Amino acid sequence: MPTEFEDFVAVPGVCEVAYTPPRAGAPTLLVELPHGATRTADYEATRARLTGTLPDNLEAFFYVNTDIGTPECAQWLGEALAAEGFGTLILRCLVPRTFIDCNRVVEGSQRGAVVDGLTPAVAAYIEEPADQALLAELHASYHALTERAYRRLCGTGGLALQLHSYAPRSVGIDRIDGEIVKALRRAYEPALYETWPERPAVDLICADGEGTMWSSPELVGAVRAAFAAINVDARENATYKLHPATMGYQYARAYPGQVLCVELNRGLLAEPFVPFGESPISPAHVERMTRPLAVALSPALARQRH
Secondary structure, eight states: OOGGGTTOOBBBTTEEEEEOOOOOOOOOEEEETTTTOOOHHHHHHTTOOSSSSSTTTHHHHHHHOOOTTHHHHHHHHHHHHHTTTTTTEEEEOOOOOTTBBBBBBTOOHHHHHTTTTTSSBBBOOOOHHHHHHHHHHHHHHHHHHHHHHHHHGGTTOOOOOEEEEEOSSSSOOOOOOOTTTHHHHHHHHHHHHHOOBBBSSSSOOOBTTTTTOOOHHHHHHHHHHHHHHHOOOOEESSSOOTTTTTTHHHHHEEEEEESSEEEGGGGGGSOOOOTTTTTBBOOHHHHHHHHHHHHHHHHHHHHGOO
């Protein structure tokens, strides 16, 4: 790895690091995947380290609640930007949010409680104190690396993209506890599932609950326009807002106008979307849903040269 980022190395079981260097004088984009633990192997590796009793068939919750497609989109984006001379530093969290959510503030959070539609930092079924301590250490390790990346890039005027994917519908679950798998299977029964609100193809999470915009309005507008050009509906804060309970909010607030959080609809990345199993990710869908991000980010990165 080139000298500039030689201190950004993978942390086994916590974070993968992929760095593509820019051409001389060009900037590097930080791409954070806080829910990047999308593989069955990621789930099994963390589960094997826990000693407490967990709900039966918990892997079903893992599959339905992980940000599938985001690693593939990040890789495609990195390759597209590299062709234009820009660098990317991609941080892929390997800790499944099934156990602890690395896009949540842990301190002061309540296990199991869903707040403003956001799943908790730690589920109620993580009862063993040793497991709680281990997961807190993994969370801290991930953010020790991530915080340095934001400081290194955004602290010098650079840009960061927080990339997520979400389920096609907002399913009504109000607590993440030992009954979560049963609750989800009920919620996904066809007759009930059709009653849940549909989510946009793309949601740009750029403002908080008070209406304060923490992302660049110019970049938000460019992203929306790029998606509109391919007839994909991209909205702002339609499903979520930047919330103080999220680490995404903390980083966006620390670097106003330099961080953009994007949610992509999993149904438009997978072929097909499988709620309770592995969803095959379509390379063609990944390209279609990621190219507009490259189109919008490229000129924004180019402006950093001046």
